[in-house]
Amino acid sequence: MLEQLRGLLRAVLRSTRDSVRDGHLKAAYRQFTLDGVGRPFFTKWFASVDDRGDECDRALILDGRVLRSLNALGWSTREAAGRRDWPSRYAAYVSTMHALAGEFGVTAEWLEWLLFDLNGQVRAETS
Template identity: 45%
Template sequence: METCTINTVAFDCIFPSALPDLVARFEGRRQGPVGYITSSWEDALADWPEERSVLVDDRWSEPSERLGRRRVTRDHLASLLTSTNPDEPLQLRQAFVMVMVWGSGTSNTRSLRNTPAALAAVRCADQLRQAAELCRSSDLVRAYTRFALPGVRRSFFTKWFAFAGVEPGRSWQPLILDDRVLATLNHTFGVTLKDVAGERRWSHRYAAYVHCMHNWSAELQVRGVSCTAERLEWIMFRHGGGPL
């Protein structure tokens, strides 16, 4: 894997012995679409008519069998971010809205407050553009350190990193560091990112996490188990830190 900016830190990515067992538990299971209540988001974004128009764009989401709902997938977001012009603030904000929608589903109502607050920030589009550019240039530490939008914490801004920070052809990509993923690392495998990074700062811990997940994916491949780092992230999210 290419270096994630921190060339001076030797990441101690010890392969968790129980990782193949956890991956095996999810054999045949796939991440499905995330549903959202269209009217709830339209109401939340009432002051942002251009941004909220993305909610019902059939290119980036699909109708649900449940009345008043739509569904968005990882593939929708990947396509959306691929088509987003980083020099167009509206397109950046629309893409950000859909990332927040995907990350929230129908249960995280805090995002209905936090997303408008983030959009109202003076440098919202600049923040989104800068984070994407830094991730694409492999500078995860600065991307993490410099990101600051009201109400958008690690579990959500690393979602933006994971979709907006993709660099085609690179052997690794940014990943989501959700609290549930962190719980699996800490409680299921006894892995603390502070120890892995040799650093207390979360920017370095995040870079160490991305580095390790890609290394572990490669090690699984050597052991005959096909599991991308992105899928490994999803498995850890679904597991949520429980025992094996």
């Protein structure tokens, strides 16, 4: 039984790594199916194995802290994707972060770190 689990884990990690490196983030998201392993872990996996160049929309980490900050800013992955499914929502998050990073002259990873650090503690200034 333990050997079967190891084999499954190896297969999932290998197939998702290959999908990420081919730029197929939605496919990788759909393929990552391991009981008890959620989005924060496997998007960290995606970000760690994405060895494509900086000209690509490289995988990012989407965890609860980042989602809290996005929601506090009024940005919804569901609205951005125009769909309910999480693979599409993750892909929309990644592409939007890279687009914003380009506009601001920073990296998408830096924006992601900022959202992570804020952990939803975003205050809107009123004038």
